[in-house]
Structure formats: C-alpha cells, structure tokens
Amino acid sequence: MTRRGPVSISNAGEKGLPTPSPDALAHSERVRSLIVERISAAGGWISFAEYMQLALYAPALGYYSAGAAKFGGEGDFVTAPLISPLFSRTCARRISSWLGGTGTDAVLEFGPGTGRFAADALEVLTEPGSALRRYALLEVSGDLRARQVETLHSMTGVEWINELPRGFRGVVFANEVLDALPCERFVVRGETWWRLGVGLGASGFEWRVRPPDGAAPGDAEFIEAAEQRIKDLLLHDEILPEGYCGEWHPWLDGWMSALSAAMDRGVVLLADYGLPRLHLMHPDRIQGSLRCHYRHYAHGDPFLLPGLGDITAWVDFSAVAESASRAGFKVTGFTTQAAFLMGAGIEQELQIMATGLDPASPDYLSLAHGARTLLLPGEMGESVKFMMLTRNLDEGEIADEPSFSLRDLRDSL
Template sequence: MRFTDTLPTPSAEALAHSAQLAERIRIAIIANGGSIPFREFMRMALYEPGLGYYVAGSRKIGKDGDFITAPEISPLFSQCLANQCAQVLTELGGGDVLELGAGSGIMAADMLARLEALHCLPERYLILDLSPELRDRQRQTLQRHVPHLLARVEWLERLPETPLRGVIVGNEVLDAMPVELFTLVDGDRVIRQVEIQGDGFDLVPVEGHYTSEFNPNLPGWMRSMADSLAAGVLLLIDYGYEQADYYRPDRTQGTLICHYQHRVHDNPLIYPGLQDITASVDFTAVAHAGLDVGFTLGGYTTQAAFLASNALETLFIDALQTNPADQYKLAQQIRTLSLPSEMGERFKVIGLNKGVAFTWQGFALASQQHRL
C-alpha cells in the first residue's frame, strides 16, 4: 500500500456507477439548501443503498480489491483471535460468536477451523454484513475451507433481537463508520460541509489551520453492542490512537484517508462509491462509550502484543512443522502483523466485558489501558 496523488482511471462502467451516486448526493445537497455535513457525504459514499462502496457489488478486499486486511495476510491472525475466543467461550460454558463485517469470509473460516481443533466450537457463528456480494463470497469461502462447519454459520442483516452469550468481534469495523469533519476556528469546532463544485464536490471553505474528525455515532453504536450481548465480550481490532495522540497539535490534517486499488490518498470527495474512506479510531472515545453503557474494560494493547499473548509463536512453529517449505512466507506474514513499522503498533486491540469477569489472556504480556 502506498500513498500517492496519482490514481488509476476507473473503467467506464465504474465511472457510470459513481456518476449515479454523485447525482444522488447532489440531490441531497440541493434539498438541504446547498450543502450537507461531511458525515452525510461519507455515509452516502459508503452505504447508500445499491450504490455505496460497502453495499454495491465490486470486490474490495484482497489483491483484486482496494486493500488487504490482517485475516487476508495470514491465517495466524485469525487463529490467535480464535484462541482468545476459546478462552471466553470456556469461561461462559459455551456460547456464540458474532462477527461484524466478515469481509471475504476467510477470518470466519480460519477461526472456525481453529476452534474446532481446540474442541471449543461456538454453538453458532453469526455474521452481520450489509453487502449481498460479500455474503455470497463469505459462503463460498466457508464452503471451500470448512464445508462440514457451514451448518453452524448464520447470516444476519441486523443485530440479533435476542441478546447472545459469547463474543462479538469486529476487525476493522470502527474505521469505516462515517465521521464528522471539523476545523478549529478561534478555538471552536466548525463542522465541515460539502457543497457542489462544478461536476464534483468540495468542502465549504473555513478559516482555520487544524482539521480533524470525531465519530458522533459511536455512543449509539456501543449501546447497540451492549444491548446485543447478554453476557460475554466485545473484541475490536483497528488502526488508531489514544485520544491524546489522536489530537496531537502537530496532527493538523486529521487522520482521514482513502483506499483505491491499493493506493492511499487524501481526497474523499472524488469517485464516490468507488473508493474506501476511513478515519483512524479514537480508542479513548471507544473505551468511554463502552463504560457509559455498562461494559467494563477488559484490556487494551497493540496488535503485536495481543497476538503474542495468544500464542502467535506457537502457531507459527506448528505451521512450520506442517509445511516447512513455507518458512519464508510465514515469517513475512508475522513481520507484517507484528512489526511496529507495519501493523504491529499501528493497530490496537480493545476488549470490553459484560456480565463476565476474567483476566484476558490477550492482554497478559503488555496491557496498555493506562494510556486511555
């Protein structure tokens, strides 16, 4: 993945798709008096029914998409998560796993295989995903990798009405939530608006030199997570910072970035519906939102420390014994997942408990909750 100002030109079909969404955004702007908050633009660009980036039919994840997530990099990532889930399910005496936004389905497949090896399969493996294309892809992945476990998998279009006991897990879910963009003007937050500019869009200008973002949907989202969990844990993995680092004085342009065909750039207003738009996660805000709705903080640390605490080294050695020829490939995977210059420290892990008290094995080596 590289940061660039030069992007590949979309196909004619993709441009036509984007034009449809752009027209719908223009209609919304006109109806709202000439501008809409950036948060609404981001919501439409990502989730507008039938047209938004995450709900339309294009392939987003993997070498043929726009970005690659940790489960796509290595099965060792998902196996470590499964080790943590096994501890929770054992503490509860059984239960379910609910994965939020399951991508290609490879994390579900690898977690189920590992949980089976640990004799700790969940009663149900639930997948909540809004994309029909991704649900089909997930089913195909599971059929290919763990066909004998497919009967345990259920797909949901909304959170379960009956609260579950078990684990709710979200890998790179929070970064895809629409954020409010603001600029400080004389010490006050001015919420940024998007307006029509020629054939495209632009931000309404304001006088200020510090721009960042916050997630206004986080408290409500966290409430929905608490309401969906009778007893168990919420496990979230994403890239982000503690609040003091997130709003550092020298971070004057915030954290908003876009992914398009494995290029990273900073213009969210182009190619609506064709590119991913994300913002780093404020993990202090996540922790506070969780505590406000009745969760307790189970732990917080870097991805590298969490994976190490969940037997990454042992899993690596086991994989080597099975496939000695894969030594270089497996070592590269671990470097990507663990090195500070890669995903190891940029990605964080937070665990929140509800109705169950235990010491998480994933935070044993290096708990950093004091930084929140």
C-alpha cells in the same frame, strides 16, 4: 498495501491513480449524482458523515454495498485476515478460551468482509473440545454477504443475521469495522470547532466550513461532542491550533449501546487502526487521519471517484472506551496488535502451521512474511490497536488475560 498503510501520494487528482474502466466510471457517476441530489435537497450542505455514508453504503451504489472487488490484489486494500491465517487462528485461540471460561458457546462477527477471518478462525474454533456451537455474521453489505456465503457455505453452525440478536451470550468480534463507520469532520476556527461538510462547487464536491449554529441537522450533537473533547484536551493542557482538522465517529455511541442491549453476557474484541484521544488529536496531526484507498494507492481526497474507493478515519479509542463504559461494558484490555498477538500465542501458532514445511518453500516464506507484516511496528504491529470489553462477567471468569497483559495501555485512554 494494508488498509491504512502509509500514504503513497498526497494529492490524488489525476496523478498516479490507475484509470478506472468505463463501467466503473459510469458507476461512480451514478454515486456522484445521488450525492449531488442529497446536497441540493439539503440546501447546499451535508455533513461529511452523511457524504461518507452515501459514498460507502448507499444501497446498491456505495463502495461497500455494490460490486467493487474491495479486498485483496484485485481490490483496493488488504486487512489482517487476508495477510495471514496466523491472525485469525491466533485470535480464535483466545476466543475459544473465553467461550470455555464464560460457559458460553456463540461468536458474533461484525462486518466480516470476505469471510476470511471466519473461515480460518473456524478451523481452530471447531477443534475437539471447543465450546462453539454457533457462529453468526452480521454484515450491512449485500455484496459482501454473498461473498461470505460462497466462502463459508460448507461450514456447519454458521449463520447470517440481519440485526442484532437478543440476549446474546458469547464473544463478539469486529476487525476494522469502527473505522469504516461514517465520521464527522471539524476544523478549528478561533476558539471553536466548526463543521467541515460537503457542498457543490463549479468543479464538483467541495469542502464547506460552517459554524454549528443549529441550522443544520446534527449541530446540537456536534457541539456536545466538540465541547467534551475540547474540555478533555484542556485537562491535559492541549489546545488544538488554528486550522487543525480532525474527525470523530458520531455513531459510535449508538453502535455501542445497541450492542450492549443485545448482549446478556460475554466478551467484545475490537481491532482497528487508532489511538487514544490525546495521541490522535495531537497538534502534530494537523490534517487529521482521513484516508482513502483505491487500487492500493492511499490518498487524501474523498471526493475523488466516489463509490469506487474506501474512505476511513482512525478510531479514537478513548471515545470507544467512554461509549463502552456508558453502555455498561467494562474495558478489560487495550493494547497494540503486536502485543495482543504475541500474548495470544502467535509464535506457537506459527510453529503449528510451519510444522513439516521446508523453510525455503513458498508456504513457509508466506507465513514468515505474514507474521512480519502483522507484528512489525512500521507495518500493522503498532498502528492497529486491540480493545477487550466484558459484560456481566464474574471476577475470575477471565483472569490474567495473556493477550492484554503483555502491554497494558489502558492508562493512555
């Protein structure tokens, strides 16, 4: 199952999920204890963003920080670079062209996961004539960084960085990173939006709703973000119904302004499961987009086995565009994964990779299967979106970008 694939069970509980090993259960218990301590110290309530931050990124304990398999057959989900090298190679063709067009020579990848994207992209980015001189990886998880080193140790020009560089010139790439950032949850109560956070009940973690009355950290930021969204939806005659539950990523603005401050000039390419705000915050999506993944099962209960599974929420690409514009980027493109990959030349890449292969061979069939999963609307083709941002580029440095001109969706943002 892809990371944000269709939900196969609606309520996890003990039903359907594979049983974790005793060691895994003991690990989850340690994560649970840490979060219980935090909730108690905070007076009985923490925001969902804080819960998610701890469950995913608590040092040495969180899902991404600790040693769970996470990706691939042994793990909980797969991402596009693991589905097929066609994804990474096709993206790399455009990245290579942008480096050449802007006279820059560096790539910075955020949240590289297993390092698979870098490994396959570097085959294209190091072809003769390529401008690439430096490929930097920025990863918050020590466990994943160790795996990336294992995958990429023999490649020249690859380096790991612990913080954003200064004066970066080149191309920044992030696949499925924004939807892994902690999200705030809200529920519509009467005329206002209330915070949906986490408290302690008799049988464990519980959803707790409270008005943003200034008593909890982050209330003021919540009110500001909620009011902006309510106003924006009203402009389109949209009022979310009573009980509607949704999410946003409160640290997006900070992420974007830090990136902008680090970047002198170049291109940012973002790929994630997500939608423009009007489609994401639509009355039909009354339960929001929060999803959890454990051993290729998708479910909706983030309190189940904390530290053992992934938690994610779809990205509001209107918010990404707003943050980016505020931070001084230009939103140069927005489209679906299928349109991006088709415009970027996935067919030519398929031809290159399939040359000499017997159409009945496992390698050929795997390429064909990968292309279908990446492109089909019911798979990843429509639900994953690509956004291109540019910073301090002159007119014409990147003109008529083919990967975004096939289907320009910027009007929907």
